[in-house]
Amino acid sequence: MTCHAGATVAAKNNAVKRVALLGMPNTGKSTFFNRMTGATAFVGNWPGVTVDLMQANVKINGETAEFVDLPGIYDLNGFSEDEKVVQRFLQTFPVDLMLVIINASQIDRQIRLPLQIKALGLPAVVMLNMADEAKRYGIHITPEILSERLGMPVCLLSAKYGKGYTNAYLTIAKGLAAQLQSCIVGNTKEYLELEGQVTPSAIQSLLTGAVVMPSQLRKNITTTIDRILLHPIFGLPIFFAGMFVLFWFVWNLGLPSQDIADKVTGWLQSNVIEPLVSPLPTVVQDFILSGLWGGVATVASFVPLILLFFIMMAILEDSGYLSRSAYLMDALMSRLGLDGRSFVLQMMGFGCNVPALMGTRVMRSKALRLLTMLIIPFALCSARLQVFVFIIAAVFPNGNGAIVLFSLYILSFVIALLTAALFKGVFKNEEPFVLELPPYRFPTMRQIFLRAWGEVTHFLRRASKFIILGCVAVWFLTNLPPGATGLDTWGGKLGSLFSPIMQPIGIDTHLTLALIFGFIAKEVVIGSLAVIYGVNGDAVGGAIASSVTFIQGYSFCIFCLLYTPCLTTIATMYKESKSWKYTGFALLLSFVIAWVSSFIFYQGASLLTR
Numbered sequence: 001m002t003c004h005a006g007a008t009v010a011a012k013n014n015a016v017k018r019v020a021l022l023g024m025p026n027t028g029k030s031t032f033f034n035r036m037t038g039a040t041a042f043v044g045n046w047p048g049v050t051v052d053l054m055q056a057n058v059k060i061n062g063e064t065a066e067f068v069d070l071p072g073i074y075d076l077n078g079f080s081e082d083e084k085v086v087q088r089f090l091q092t093f094p095v096d097l098m099l100v101i102i103n104a105s106q107i108d109r110q111i112r113l114p115l116q117i118k119a120l121g122l123p124a125v126v127m128l129n130m131a132d133e134a135k136r137y138g139i140h141i142t143p144e145i146l147s148e149r150l151g152m153p154v155c156l157l158s159a160k161y162g163k164g165y166t167n168a169y170l171t172i173a174k175g176l177a178a179q180l181q182s183c184i185v186g187n188t189k190e191y192l193e194l195e196g197q198v199t200p201s202a203i204q205s206l207l208t209g210a211v212v213m214p215s216q217l218r219k220n221i222t223t224t225i226d227r228i229l230l231h232p233i234f235g236l237p238i239f240f241a242g243m244f245v246l247f248w249f250v251w252n253l254g255l256p257s258q259d260i261a262d263k264v265t266g267w268l269q270s271n272v273i274e275p276l277v278s279p280l281p282t283v284v285q286d287f288i289l290s291g292l293w294g295g296v297a298t299v300a301s302f303v304p305l306i307l308l309f310f311i312m313m314a315i316l317e318d319s320g321y322l323s324r325s326a327y328l329m330d331a332l333m334s335r336l337g338l339d340g341r342s343f344v345l346q347m348m349g350f351g352c353n354v355p356a357l358m359g360t361r362v363m364r365s366k367a368l369r370l371l372t373m374l375i376i377p378f379a380l381c382s383a384r385l386q387v388f389v390f391i392i393a394a395v396f397p398n399g400n401g402a403i404v405l406f407s408l409y410i411l412s413f414v415i416a417l418l419t420a421a422l423f424k425g426v427f428k429n430e431e432p433f434v435l436e437l438p439p440y441r442f443p444t445m446r447q448i449f450l451r452a453w454g455e456v457t458h459f460l461r462r463a464s465k466f467i468i469l470g471c472v473a474v475w476f477l478t479n480l481p482p483g484a485t486g487l488d489t490w491g492g493k494l495g496s497l498f499s500p501i502m503q504p505i506g507i508d509t510h511l512t513l514a515l516i517f518g519f520i521a522k523e524v525v526i527g528s529l530a531v532i533y534g535v536n537g538d539a540v541g542g543a544i545a546s547s548v549t550f551i552q553g554y555s556f557c558i559f560c561l562l563y564t565p566c567l568t569t570i571a572t573m574y575k576e577s578k579s580w581k582y583t584g585f586a587l588l589l590s591f592v593i594a595w596v597s598s599f600i601f602y603q604g605a606s607l608l609t610r
Contacts, residue, residue, distance in 0.1 A: 016057070016064050016065065016066050017060075017063070017064075017065045017066065017096040017097065017176050018065070018066045018068065018093070018094060018095050018096050018097075019065055019066065019067045019068070019095075019096065019097045019098075019099060019172065019176070020067075020068045020070055020089070020090075020095045020097075020098050020099070021033055021067065021068065021069050021070060021099045021101060022070050022073070022076075022086065022098055022099065022100050022101070022113060022117070023072060023100060023101030023102065023110075023113070024072055024073065024074055024102075024103070024110055024113065025072035025074075025362070026072075026103065026320075026323070026438045027072070027101045027102060027103045027110070027129055027130075028101060028103070028129040028130055028159045028160065029069065029072060029101040029129075030054075030069060031129075031159040031160055031447060032099075032101055032127065032129060032157075032159035032168075033054065033056075033067065033069045034447075034450050035159055035162065035165060036056075036058055036067060036169075037056035037058055037067055038056075053068055053069060053070065053071075053089075054068070054069040055067060055068045055069070060169075060172065060173045060176055061173045061176075061177070063176075065096075065176060068089075070085070070086050070089060071083075071085050071086060071361070072362075073086050073113075075112070075113075075116075076113060076116040076117070076120075077116065080361060080362050080363065081360075081361030081362070081363075081369075082361040082362050085361065090120070090122075095122065096123070096176060097123050097124065097125065097172065097175045097176055098117050098122050098123065098124035098125070099124070099125050099127055099172065100113050100114045100117055100124055100125070100126045100127065101127045101129050102114070102126060102127065102128050102129065103129060103130050103133075103438075104128040104129060104130050104131045104133070104134035104139065104141060104156065105130055105133045105134040105137050105139055105439070107128065107134070107139070107141065107207070107211055108203070108207060108211070108213060111203055111206060111207065112198055112203065114126050114150055114152070115150075115198045115202065115203065115206070116198055117152075118150060118151060118152065119198060123152070123175060123178070124152045124175075125152060125153045125154075125155065125168075125171055125172060125175050126146070126147075126150065126152060126153065126154045126155070127155050127157060127159075127168060128141060128143065128154060128155065128156045128157070129157060129158065129159050130158060130159075130160070131156040131157060131158055131163070131164065132158045132161065132163065133439060133441075137214070138214040139211070139212065139213055139214065140211070140212040141156065141210065141211050141212075142209075142210050142211070143155065143156055145209060145210035146206070146210045146211070149206050149210065150206070153171045153174075153175065155167055155168045155171050160441070160443075160444055160447065161444065221440065222320075222439040222440050225440055226324070226437075229321070229324060230324060230327060230328065235328045236328055236329075239325055239328060240410075242316075242321075243406070243409060244402075244406050246312050246313075246316070247402050247405045247406045247409065248402040248406075249308065249312060250305065250308060250309050250312070250385070250389070250402075250405070251389070251401050251402035251405055252402065253308055254304065254305035254308050254309070254389065255305075255389065255393060255401075257304035257305060257308065258301050258302060258304065258305055258389075260304070261300065261301040261302075261303060261304055262301045265297035265298075265300060265301060266297075268297075269289070269293060269297065273288070273289065273293055274289065277289065286479070287475060287479075290475060290530075290531060290534050290535075291471060291472055291474070291475025291476075291479075291531055292468065292471060292472060292475070294471070294527075294530040294531055294534075294535070295467065295468070295470070295471030295474070295526075295527030295528065295530050295531050296467060296468060296471065296527065297530075298526055298527055298529075298530040298540060299386070299467050299523055299526050299527045302386040302389070302390075302526070303456060303460070305385075305386065305389060306382055306385075306386070306455065306456055307452050307453075307455075307456050309382055309385060310351065310382070310451060310452040310455040310456070311448055311451075311452045313350060313351060313451075314443060314447065314448045314451040314452060315442075315443060315448065317348075318441065318443035318447055318448075318451070319440055319441060319442055319443065320437070320438045320439060320440045320441055321440070322344055322347060323344070323437050323438060324437060325340075325343060325344065325347065326339075326340030326341060326343055326344040327340055327437060328340075329343040330343075332417075333420075335421075336417060336420040336421045336424055337367075337368075337371055337420055337421075337423075337424025337425075337427060337428065337429050338368065338371060338372060338375075338420050338424075338429070339368065339429075341362065341363065341372075342368070342371075342372040342375070342420075345357075345359045345360060345372055345376060346372075346375060346376055346378075346379045346413075346416060347379070348379075349376045349377075349379025349380075349381055350379055350380060350381060350382065351381065351382055351455060352381055352382065352383075352458075353376055353377050353379060353381050353565055353566075353569045353572075354568055354569055354572045356376045356379065357373055357376055357569065357572045357573055357576050358572065358576065360372050360373055360376075360576060361576070365429045365430065367427040367428050367429045368427070368429040369576070369577075370427050370577060370582065371420060371423060371424065371426075371427035371429065373573060373576060373577060373586070374419060374420075374423060374427075374586055374589070375416035375417075375419050375420055376416075377565040377569055377573075377586070377590055378412045378415050378416045378419070378561070378562060378590070378593075379412055379416070380408060380409050380412045380561060381522065382455070383521065383522035383523045383566070384522050384560060384561055385405075386522075386523065386526055387518075387522060387525045387526055387557070387560055388405055388408055388557050388560075388561075389401070389405065390526050390529075390540075390541065391544065391548075391553050391556060391557055392404050392405060392553070392557070393541060394540075394541035394542075394544040394545045394548070394553065395544065395545055395548055395549065395550045395552075395553035395554075396550050396553070396554075404554070408557055408558070408561055411558065411561065411597075412561055412562075415562060415593060415597065419589070419593070466520050466521035466523065466524055466566075466567075467521065467523050467524050467527050469520070470517045470520050470521070470524030470527060470528055471524070471527045471528060471530075471531050473517065474491065474513065474514075474517055474527075474528040474531040474532060475531050476490075477489065477490045477491030477494065477513070478490075478491040478492070478513075478531065478532055487509065491513050491532070492509060492513075494513060494516065495508075495509035495510065495512040495513040495516075496509055498512050498516075499512070501595070504599055504602070504603070505555050505559060505595060505598035505599050505602045506549075506551060506552040506555040506556070506598070506602040506606075507552065507555065507556050507559060507598075508547070508548070508552070510529070510532050510533065510547075511529075511548070511552075511556050513528065513532055514528045514529050514532060515556075515559065515560065515563070518560065518566075519564055519566065519567065520566065520567055521566045521567065521568070522560070522566055525560065526540075529544070551601075551602060551605045551606060551609065552602070554601065554605075555598045555601055555602040555605075556598075558594070558597050558598045558601055559594045559595070559597075559598040561594070562590060562593050562594035562597055562598075563590055563591050563594035563595075564587050564590055564591055564594075565587075565590065570583060570587065573586060
């Protein structure tokens with residue numbers, strides 16, 4: 001089998017076969033990838049490709065195969081950033097087998113991708129996922145006929161429940177075995193010449209006799225639920241009520257779990273860490289206990305809360321409701337120069353701003369991408385969530401913390417909308433909004449666990465890097481020069497340097513220093529507070545409660561919510577915008593908005609309480 005031009009650009013070891021997954025959004029592609037790879041997947045950096053792709057090595061018939069999860073796209077010949085990423089990947093890297101994942105219940109609209117792959121001459125297997133849903137909708141598919149007409153294997157399966165998975169696995173193994181000595185590289189330019197072959201008539205000819213679609217999909221529970229959740233009057237109130245329930249669960253279940261984690265880290269300190277470091281010099285003991293362990297233990301106590309948060313988010317996203325929130329918000333967002341996708345991406349920013357920024361690639365309009373990227377950093381990410389829960393619990397002990405926490409979510413939403421309204425004239429968008437609503441699906445426990453566990457492990461990886469680095473740096477700043485204390489330390493002087501700026505918004509020197517290190521990663525804020533106050537666990541909250549009023553604490557939360565995002569977010573923003581000028585403008589804008597918002601609240605609340 002001969003190689004297309006370009007295979008030498010990224011020659012790969014023939015001992016490892018490469019399998020690439022391709023599919024439209026919401027087809028269950030990632031679910032299938034997770035089922036194939038289990039917990040072995042990691043983020044790979046592919047030279048020349050402007051996005052990090054998930055990849056994993058899987059044993060297929062005793063041989064290693066490299067699986068790569070490509071971005072979800074609608075058209076292999078499209079112009080969105082994600083579609084360009086796929087095009088560049090296929091032009092640059094050898095692929096032994098393509099797995100084209102299709103939603104079986106939407107086969108008439110998605111069969112175009114396999115036809116495009118066929119036109120490229122790439123070896124492929126078509127996975128008709130969600131076959132159980134298609135059957136419930138009255139869709140009958142004969143995979144043997146489709147396979148014969150496409151010239152590639154076709155499998156029916158449900159990646160969610162594992163039905164048909166064994167057959168899919170065997171088909172993949174057979175496909176790889178047939179590709180011995182292959183080094184095929186897809187060539188998008190070649191595809192442009194074959195575009196005319198993928199016509200509506202070609203699609204109709206392919207499906208006739210192989211797929212029986214009912215003239216009208218049978219009435220189902222999705223239609224019934226949508227009448228309520230997408231109601232033009234009640235839809236939005238129901239959505240925000242649902243978000244309040246999410247924060248209520250985080251507050252009322254997350255805090256008790258944090259107490260348990262505090263007891264575990266406290267026991268470890270008393271029975272393991274302290275005995276181990278007792279022979280060391282006092283200054284070294286203080287560094288390990290206060291500088292290193294104190295910060296890490298305080299942050300680690302939030303792992304159960306983060307796990308709970310992402311369990312709730314996994315249910316929200318995988319159920320199909322997140323797409324409906326885009327539909328609900330599109331009318332409002334369009335008046336602000338955005339569309340429903342912008343709202344969904346901001347919701348994705350709840351977990352982390354970074355993937356939300358990367359998600360803007362699905363937008364063809366550059367102006368829409370830039371305006372959406374401008375508002376995403378205002379989303380209340382999981383790192384900020386930890387800070388808010390910690391501060392609110394310390395300075396607002398009346399048991400209504402869930403309401404206070406929810407108010408910060410509403411504030412982030414309002415600030416994002418106001419910012420979009422302010423700059424919609426600068427970033428003018430004319431791209432139409434097209435959205436396909438998937439049916440409601442309750443995710444399986446396995447899906448929920450994998451999603452939540454993936455996020456927690458990501459959090460722990462960050463903890464092992466940024467948080468430890470930040471806590472160590474704070475310890476040195478608050479303990480040097482030798483013998484200095486309080487404002488005489490380097491940290492005290494650094495905090496005092498910003499005092500003229502932070503004092504009008506009620507943020508003292510200690511909190512200012514924590515915010516400075518929060519620039520590295522927002523998780524560092526909590527760990528640095530433990531180091532700054534020289535205590536950990538519940539004692540940190542007690543120290544803050546004795547020196548910070550509720551008005552000061554809430555002002556601190558507002559500023560932390562809106563000010564400069566973390567280093568990873570900044571790097572991603574630059575990578576996506578390809579402009580330091582735009583990135584610098586976004587950073588300055590967020591700082592100004594944060595300061596003005598905190599100033600209005602702090603000064604206004606102070607006047608009212610005098």
